[in-house]
Every structure is written in C-alpha cells, then in structure tokens.
Amino acid sequence: MRLEYFQMIDRVASFDAAAQVLSATSTVPDDSPVFEGHFPGHPLMPGVLLTETMAQASGYLVLGLLKFSHMPFLAGVEKAKFRTFVGPGAGLAIEAQLVHHGSGYAVTKAKIRSDGKAVCDAELMFRLMPFPNDMATVMRAQAQAIGLVPEAA
Template structure:
C-alpha cells in the first residue's frame, strides 16, 4: 500500500500522518507498516532537546493509524461504500520498552482480534531492528464522517 492509498483511508496529514508505507497486509488478519523517524520531525524541537526522543503517545498513535488501515482494508463493502472514519476509542495494556530516536525505522505490526457492531479490537507492536519498543491493545470505532 503506497502513500496515496494510506491518505485515502486516513484523514491525517503532515505532521500527524505517522505511517509512511504498508509492506504487508492480510485483510481481516494483520498489517505491517513502516514509519521512518527523521530528526526533521517537528516534535523533536521540544521533546527532550539535546537528546531527541519520539513521544510515546506518537508511537501509539502510529500503531492506531496502522489499525485504522487494517480496519479499512478489512471492512465490509457497505462500510467502504460510505464515508467512514475509524476513531481511536480505547487502549489497554500499553507498554514501552525503549526510546525511539532519529534514524530509527518503526515497524508497526498490528493484528485483528475481534469486532462487535462498529467496535474493532487489535493488538499492536512497534519494533526497531526487530526489538520491541512499544505495544498496546487498541480499539477503534467506525463512524460516518461529518458532511
């Protein structure tokens, strides 16, 4: 999935679009995406100047965006035919293991757990060089976009 398709599914734009590319996608099962972390990211100016660290909430946001992409790729045709947006509605079991710094490449791995009505549940992990850096159980809800 290239950036155009990512931007089709996600309403986010710079500087809040935190998925650069999708490298694997099995609709209804799993998705793997990439976020390249550059020193030019606007949050590095104020988040630990002198020792830039990607804010943990943005790592979780990147995972949430990856879940939105998997949900979009997995959605039934009647939802895709309408103008729906997936909103983050819950996080459980959030964990951070190590900092993410400029030059790192986040590998965002999300897996579908279940859905009931319009609530979807996923598990997600962010890795750098194969090492776990953060993870969470993520819930999102499909809502019709405002006109």
C-alpha cells in the same frame, strides 16, 4: 513519517485480509520541531506518537477489512507498554492484528519493532462510525498513497 502532520505510516508492507493483519514501515524523521521539546538535546520519539503510529496502522487495517464502509476513530488504549527508546532516523516496523470486530467497534493489538527490538505494544479500541462529509475520499487517497492494496480499498 511527518510528525507535524500526523502522517505516521510511510508504507503498508503487507495486508492480509484472511489473517486480519497489516504490516507497515516508517522512518522517524531526522529533524522535527517535536524533538526541540522532547527533549532539548535528547531527541526521543514521544510515546503518544508511537501510540498514534500503532493506531494509524490499526486504522488502515480496519479500513481495509471493512472496505472503507466505516471510519475507525480511536476510542481506547489498553495495556500500552513502551519498552525502549526510539530516536531520529530509526526505522520502524509496525504490525496491527484484529482482535475482535464487534457491532460498531473494533479491537486490535499493535506493536512496533526497530532493529529487531520490541519498541512498544498496546491493545486499541476503535469506534466505527459513518464517514463524516467527504472523509472517505481523503482516507482512500491516503491509503492508496501508502500502498494499501487496491482490492482492499
């Protein structure tokens, strides 16, 4: 996890196209400028970055299910709950489940757990759009780097 580069997913642990579920893992970095401000002397992973982490896991899920035909752009966050604090060094288990694939949009539910505890959960909506420019190539490379199974890509 590299917060400054918005690389929130370290590894895709599993991708089940039939069940429409993706599981991923990530480790909150020990050091980051983010923690200098959030909060001074009390480093905590910001809720907005936990939301981004859920969104990225959901995004890779959608990319895998659609075989990279469209790019999912985050369009809505509903029912976001942040249930416990997460600090530097915490291991995160992220799960994203497809709720609905509509025409031009998709809805997922995602959650993060750490040390067996529920950290956060939310329902996320994505607008599905054609890839701008060569973004598909970039996304395929990133997906491959984090272990999204090749047959899904």
